[in-house]
Amino acid sequence: MLIRKATLSDVPVIVRMTNDGGPDGKPRETLPEILPPHYENTFKQIDADPTTSLMVAEIDGKIVGTFHLSFLWYLAGKGRPDAQVEAVHVAREYRSQGIGSEMMRWVISEAKKKDCRRVQLTTNRDRKDAHRFYERLGFTPSHHGMKLVLSTTRG
Amino acid sequence: MLIRKATLSDVPVIVRMTNDGGPDGKPRETLPEILPPHYENTFKQIDADPTTSLMVAEIDGKIVGTFHLSFLWYLAGKGRPDAQVEAVHVAREYRSQGIGSEMMRWVISEAKKKDCRRVQLTTNRDRKDAHRFYERLGFTPSHHGMKLVLSTTRG
Numbered sequence: 001m002l003i004r005k006a007t008l009s010d011v012p013v014i015v016r017m018t019n020d021g022g023p024d025g026k027p028r029e030t031l032p033e034i035l036p037p038h039y040e041n042t043f044k045q046i047d048a049d050p051t052t053s054l055m056v057a058e059i060d061g062k063i064v065g066t067f068h069l070s071f072l073w074y075l076a077g078k079g080r081p082d083a084q085v086e087a088v089h090v091a092r093e094y095r096s097q098g099i100g101s102e103m104m105r106w107v108i109s110e111a112k113k114k115d116c117r118r119v120q121l122t123t124n125r126d127r128k129d130a131h132r133f134y135e136r137l138g139f140t141p142s143h144h145g146m147k148l149v150l151s152t153t154r155g
Numbered sequence: 156m157l158i159r160k161a162t163l164s165d166v167p168v169i170v171r172m173t174n175d176g177g178p179d180g181k182p183r184e185t186l187p188e189i190l191p192p193h194y195e196n197t198f199k200q201i202d203a204d205p206t207t208s209l210m211v212a213e214i215d216g217k218i219v220g221t222f223h224l225s226f227l228w229y230l231a232g233k234g235r236p237d238a239q240v241e242a243v244h245v246a247r248e249y250r251s252q253g254i255g256s257e258m259m260r261w262v263i264s265e266a267k268k269k270d271c272r273r274v275q276l277t278t279n280r281d282r283k284d285a286h287r288f289y290e291r292l293g294f295t296p297s298h299h300g301m302k303l304v305l306s307t308t309r310g
Contacts, residue, residue: 041234076170140301151272
């Protein structure tokens with residue numbers, strides 16, 4: 001398995017993979033054949049951010065997983081960053097094969113290389129399987145992940 | 156109350172404020188009179204990050220609170236970022252006076268101006284007062300905040 005930064009040409013595959021399986025297991029939305037331009041614009045925004053990377057996991061040239069990895073510095077960290085993972089997804093036909101674990105072990109290894117204090121993420125309370133998955137990797141649910149949804153449609 | 160980006164000269168005040176009151180209410184560590192250089196280096200690292208700001212709240216020229224505000228873009232956000240708050244602290248002698256609420260209402264207002272999807276943060280499970288504070292502001296503990304501590308000393 002190869003883990004690398006995503007490129008603009010990966011965006012359609014990532015968008016369709018991420019859309020396939022919301023918290024209820026159903027597609028989040030019906031995607032048009034040709035994706036609207038906001039996806040490309042968002043990719044460029046992410047790609048220009050020096051502290052965040054959109055990553056993909058590839059097997060035999062096929063993208064099987066994706067996640068975001070950010071490094072965040074705080075004064076309390078004494079010069080060491082925290083690593084933050086978000087938007088973790090594995091392609092439906094590749095689930096339950098250890099790909100998620102391999103991606104997260106890669107994240108932990110990168111975080112150690114960068115002398116991070118910790119790796120952090122939030123997982124939806126309804127996703128009990130995801131919760132157990134992260135606990136097996138050594139994560140502790142020490143915090144509440146609190147969200148304030150501002151609006152679900154464009155303002 | 157004025158909320159503004161922190162400058163290098165604010166760092167000693169922020170560090171001492173943040174140190175005063177870990178999850179158990181005690182100082183996190185004994186700070187030397189002259190702060191080690193990693194604080195200045197970390198400030199420069201944060202200040203160079205276009206997506207994260209270290210903020211201070213000021214009353215009559217005195218710094219009374221601090222927090223980090225980041226904007227994170229995801230493909231699933233359809234061009235809209237999420238706002239993330241971390242490292243929220245109010246100076247001990249200014250607590251329970253509504254300063255935290257005012258800071259968070261400012262964050263929510265900024266997040267709306269930037270057309271954010273949501274504001275997110277994690278709060279330690281042991282801090283039940285903080286949990287209630289964020290619920291009063293409209294936050295929902297919809298997620299588990301999972302942390303994997305890599306090491307507490309420099310590697």
